[in-house]
Amino acid sequence: MLRSMVGKVVRRTPGLRRVHRMVRGEEPAPAADPITFGAERPVAPAPAPVEVAPVEAAPVEPAPVEAAPVEEAPVEEAPVEATPTPAAKKKSAPKKKAAPKKKAAAAKPAPATPEPAAEVRQTEGGRDADEVERLREEAERKKAEIRARKEAEAAEKAAEKAAAEARKKPAAGGIAALIAKTGGAIEAVAPAPEVRATSGIDFEVEGGVQTAADGAEYWGPVDNDSSRAKARGDTLIIDQWECINCGTCVENTDHVFGLPDDAKAVVLAQEGPMDLIQDAIDACPVTCIHWTDDPARFEQLNDAEGNPLG
Numbered sequence: 001m002l003r004s005m006v007g008k009v010v011r012r013t014p015g016l017r018r019v020h021r022m023v024r025g026e027e028p029a030p031a032a033d034p035i036t037f038g039a040e041r042p043v044a045p046a047p048a049p050v051e052v053a054p055v056e057a058a059p060v061e062p063a064p065v066e067a068a069p070v071e072e073a074p075v076e077e078a079p080v081e082a083t084p085t086p087a088a089k090k091k092s093a094p095k096k097k098a099a100p101k102k103k104a105a106a107a108k109p110a111p112a113t114p115e116p117a118a119e120v121r122q123t124e125g126g127r128d129a130d131e132v133e134r135l136r137e138e139a140e141r142k143k144a145e146i147r148a149r150k151e152a153e154a155a156e157k158a159a160e161k162a163a164a165e166a167r168k169k170p171a172a173g174g175i176a177a178l179i180a181k182t183g184g185a186i187e188a189v190a191p192a193p194e195v196r197a198t199s200g201i202d203f204e205v206e207g208g209v210q211t212a213a214d215g216a217e218y219w220g221p222v223d224n225d226s227s228r229a230k231a232r233g234d235t236l237i238i239d240q241w242e243c244i245n246c247g248t249c250v251e252n253t254d255h256v257f258g259l260p261d262d263a264k265a266v267v268l269a270q271e272g273p274m275d276l277i278q279d280a281i282d283a284c285p286v287t288c289i290h291w292t293d294d295p296a297r298f299e300q301l302n303d304a305e306g307n308p309l310g
Contacts, residue, residue: 127244135286138285139285146252207271219271219274222275224275225291230270234293235270235293235295236256237289237290237298238257240299240300242286242287242288243265248283248284249265249280249283250265252276252280253273255268256277256280263302266300266304
């Protein structure tokens with residue numbers, strides 16, 4: 001290994017390669033210079049001094065620089081107007097000092113009259129008077145629709161009742177004519193079912209919790225959001241801060257809702273026709289009627305008689 005390393009060094013160094021070839025006899029060695037001991041080696045003559053000719057620098061004369069003449073701008077003196085000195089006033093004879101007058105008692109400042117407060121428009125639940133008026137007009141239109149619907153329902157029920165009464169009456173001609181008409185066979189005529197009112201104070205609701213097809217429970221004969229909330233045990237309440245006492249809820253069912261004079265609407269009963277209660281919730285222009293499991297968060301401002309609370 002050492003030998004191969006030495007070989008690499010020899011091959012890479014030109015002088016060593018030449019010595020290696022001379023050792024192997026591949027290249028003749030150079031002739032040795034005979035050296036005579038005691039003889040003085042010839043000294044090479046010193047180089048002759050070179051004289052450098054002096055170079056004289058040509059004198060450089062600075063070019064004259066001419067400055068451009070600067071003309072001074074004329075300065076006009078502003079006219080100075082003499083200020084008239086007022087003539088000295090003649091000294092008048094000193095006047096006698098008048099007797100000092102008694103100081104009048106300082107008058108007490110009149111109490112500041114408070115400025116009349118700017119007229120504040122009536123607000124309902126953070127709404128200005130114009131918006132409340134617009135909502136009340138909308139409520140009046142809804143109330144008119146509710147009244148028209150009730151009148152149509154009442155007329156339909158009256159017609160059904162009249163038809164039922166007519167069916168109960170015997171045919172003209174008495175019993176003999178009826179027997180002759182029917183061939184002697186008389187069948188008992190079932191009385192028509194009674195039709196009860198679905199709104200107003202005089203009504204009865206079939207209560208009780210029932211189960212819908214989807215497994216949810218609802219209260220009463222009608223399955224809707226209100227009857228399901230009633231079955232859950234929620235409480236029907238009005239947010240009186242938002243109420244604008246338009247009376248739309250009372251127009252739907254005055255058994256459940258009431259509106260005292262100059263007060264907010266109130267809930268009178270927790271049970272009633274669930275279809276009409278839901279109609280009142282949907283028709284409220286400010287959506288202030290709620291079913292809730294936390295009625296305490298809706299502060300009540302007045303009771304059913306209109307007396308303020310709190």
